[in-house]
Amino acid sequence: MSWRACTLGDVIKLQRGHDLPERVRVDGPVPVVSSSGITGRHNVPRVDPPGVITGRYGTIGEVFFVDEPYWPLNTALYVVDFKGNDPRFAAYLLRNTLKNYKSEKAAVPGVDRNVLHLLKVRTAERREQEQVVSILSAYDDLIENNRRRIVLLEEAARMLYREWFVYFRFPGHEHVKIIDGIPEGWERLKVGDVAQLAYGKALKEETRVEGLYPVYGSSGIVGTHHAALVVGPAIVVGRKGNVGSVYWSTSDCWPIDTAYFIPSAQADFWLYLALPHVGFQNTDGGVPGLNRDFAHSRKITKPTERLRRFFNETVEPMFGQRETLLRYNRKLGQVRDLLLPRLMNGEIAV
Incomplete structure (x- = not known):
């Protein structure tokens, strides 16, 4: 693979995010992205996809990729110009660069985009960038699929909780009296x-x-x-x-x-x-x-201790599967993170 030395600013241009206090947000489909990832929703976007966002203050070193219109907050930096490079490659390059940068500048509470633009990096031609992305994104796609399954498992447990303990439609509820607004024995x-x-x-x-x-x-x-x-x-x-x-x-x-x-x-x-x-x-x-x-x-x-135990036994398999997926995701992330620097410095040919 042919790699060339350059600065981060030769590959991407970063810009500070935009203020959006919680009190003025209107709930909607648009992800609000901060230094720690998606932390809320809004009804209108500020930036079109694809989006590559990293922390400016707070959580520094994490990089997030979004493929839908979004709003980057002022605690974050986001890419406004990919300069012809593959956006997902840019995300991996930024993640790899900031991991090293963070280890050298641990005492600094924030990052300056102008300083980041001057950092030395290595890049490749677009076709080779896409090959790197195909390897790393396979891990990220698996992680995201598992994350969605985790969300579904958690929502299933929450729905069952609401059914039993909010709407009082628990097993055997037909035979339990309601006294002062709650089932007898609660x-x-x-x-x-x-x-x-x-x-x-x-x-x-x-x-x-x-x-x-x-x-x-x-x-x-x-x-x-x-x-x-x-x-x-x-x-x-x-x-x-x-x-x-x-x-x-x-x-x-x-x-x-x-x-x-x-x-x-x-x-x-x-x-x-x-x-x-x-x-x-x-x-x-x-x-x-x-x-x-x-x-x-x-x-x-x-609720009664008996019903509480029964509920715990009922949802335990959901939480067990959730934990299995979380462990699997941690392992996938570890393998991806081991591959990342080796792919980015050309040590592994693709």
Whole structure:
């Protein structure tokens, strides 16, 4: 393969994203892309596809490819000119370049597009770019297919939860009386009477050692570490930033200080699916935050222990398949990431 040395600015032109506060967004089909990926929806796009977006502040080093009209936020940079290069190749090139850049500039909290444009890279002719894309995209396409299957499994579990515990159409409901608006034997309790939210522990990005254990923040998994803070399964709840977000971790994990967690002794599938219905909301005036006492005071409708166990047994195969797909995706991502630099420096001929 014939590769040539050049600068990143010779391959693509980056531009800062555009402001779009949540209060002015109108729910619609258009993905809103920030430094951490798709973080919302809007009714009108700002940019036509294809889109290649990376973080300017916040999550730096991640690169996202979108094939539909989108809105890049001001925490991100996006490609405005591919200069005749394959857009997906540009995404892989940018990912490979920023991975190296991040390791050298770990103390810098943000990136400057003008600095990025001067970074030394290597590129190939369009036909060879497409060959590289065909190899790497095979992994990404499998990952995306699995991700969609995961979404469907989660939605199936949520639909079953709503059927049983919101609409009260659980097995045998025909023979159960409704008393004070809930089935007989059920209880209206405070969240704190059902489970206790524990504080996560700070783990700065520069002190993490990549490993087997997911690191959770209020926006979900933000990295990995070689040690765990919490034994899985655990429920993670957003405390700062993405207030009230709820995540299920089958494995041991490390929730950082932007999140709470519910330990394995209290965590189950029913509680994980029930928490989004309790009405967690921001209780801080400045940075969005969830006060623990407020969260514990929220009401939750608790079914009988027998029905709760039956529900957990019913949805367990869904979560088991979800975990299998997540593990498979992690392995696919690892193989792709091993191939990426070797393909990009011409070490592997295509």
